[in-house]
Amino acid sequence: xxxxxxxxxxxxxxxxxxxxxxxxxxxxxxxxxxxxxxxxxxxxxxxxxxxxxxxxxxxxxxxxxxxxxxxxxxxxxxxxxxxxxxxxxxxxxxxxxxxxxxxxxxxxxxxxxx
Amino acid sequence: xxxxxxxxxxxxxxxxxxxxxxxxxxxxxxxxxxxxxxxxxxxxxxxxxxxxxxxxxxxxxxxxxxxxxxxxxxxxxxxxxxxxxxxxxxxxxxxxxxxxxxxxxxxxxxxxxx
Numbered sequence: 001x002x003x004x005x006x007x008x009x010x011x012x013x014x015x016x017x018x019x020x021x022x023x024x025x026x027x028x029x030x031x032x033x034x035x036x037x038x039x040x041x042x043x044x045x046x047x048x049x050x051x052x053x054x055x056x057x058x059x060x061x062x063x064x065x066x067x068x069x070x071x072x073x074x075x076x077x078x079x080x081x082x083x084x085x086x087x088x089x090x091x092x093x094x095x096x097x098x099x100x101x102x103x104x105x106x107x108x109x110x111x112x113x114x
Numbered sequence: 115x116x117x118x119x120x121x122x123x124x125x126x127x128x129x130x131x132x133x134x135x136x137x138x139x140x141x142x143x144x145x146x147x148x149x150x151x152x153x154x155x156x157x158x159x160x161x162x163x164x165x166x167x168x169x170x171x172x173x174x175x176x177x178x179x180x181x182x183x184x185x186x187x188x189x190x191x192x193x194x195x196x197x198x199x200x201x202x203x204x205x206x207x208x209x210x211x212x213x214x215x216x217x218x219x220x221x222x223x224x225x226x227x228x
Contacts, residue, residue: 009154032214043118043204043219044157051214090156100145100208100215101172104156 002027002093006105014113019063019078021108023091026072033074034092034102035065044090050074061085086112117141120205120220127195128228135190135223137205144210146188147217148172148180150201157204163188164210195227 007022025031032051036044048059055067061084065076074091088109092102118139127133137146144165149157149172159172161180169180177199179191192199202224206217 034216036219041221043221044206044217045219046216049214049216094214100217101147101159101162102157102217104158106154106156 002029002031002095002103004091004093004103004105006089006091006108008108009106010109010111012111012113013081015083016080019076019081019085019110021076021089021091021110023065023074023076023105024072025074025091025093027093027095029095032094033065033067034094035059035063035074035076036090036092037061038088038090038107040087047076047089081110081112083112083114086110118205118207118218118220120203120223122223123221124224126226126228129196131195131227133192133195133225135203135205135225137188137190137220139186139205139207139218141207141218142185143207143218144185145208145215146182147206147208148178148188148190149204149206150174150199151204151222152201160190160203197227200225200227 003026005024034049035047048057050067058064063078088107090107091105121136147162148160151157163182181189204222205220208215208217
């Protein structure tokens with residue numbers, strides 16, 4: 001079984017500050033991990049994914065995430081927040097089960113303060 | 115044009131009515147999914163389909179049914195809508211080629227049941 005926990009339903013950062021959104025996963029099989037972003041009135045857009053290649057994954061819009069098996073974590077970071085980063089972010093996990101079903105966390109709403 | 119199109123984008127209806135939400139895709143993907151999103155709960159899987167002849171229940175299928183009319187079309191029905199089915203509904207697609215494939219989302223249907 002797979003599940004994801006996102007710590008912090010709301011995160012606020014100042015423009016130019018580091019963004020850190022936390023995600024811990026549970027999986028009975030080697031996981032695939034994803035971060036999606038949702039802007040208002042839109043669907044989910046893929047930011048990045050981990051599929052057992054490099055543990056540090058770079059995504060779009062300057063975001064990156066590091067897979068840490070020992071900590072069962074896949075935290076999302078960005079060195080310098082922009083106003084346009086304000087959105088809701090979802091971490092998701094799937095496993096090597098053939099089903100490719102995603103299990104989502106409850107989301108973190110990021111606010112960027114000017 | 116969007117790769118994954120959902121219609122309608124918004125719908126308000128009354129308790130007991132039958133409702134159909136439609137999804138079409140131009141990505142050529144075999145796998146299609148329906149999710150609902152509720153504040154604070156993230157996305158939960160309702161049904162998924164790997165091809166026209168393959169339909170599977172997800173985490174929260176009670177009260178819903180689906181139809182895969184063609185590779186490109188996957189509709190979700192609420193036979194007798196109830197207020198706690200008020201939510202944001204998303205359709206998604208993914209490629210059949212192996213595990214770890216990202217899912218691609220439509221812009222959602224906001225459904226309100228009075």
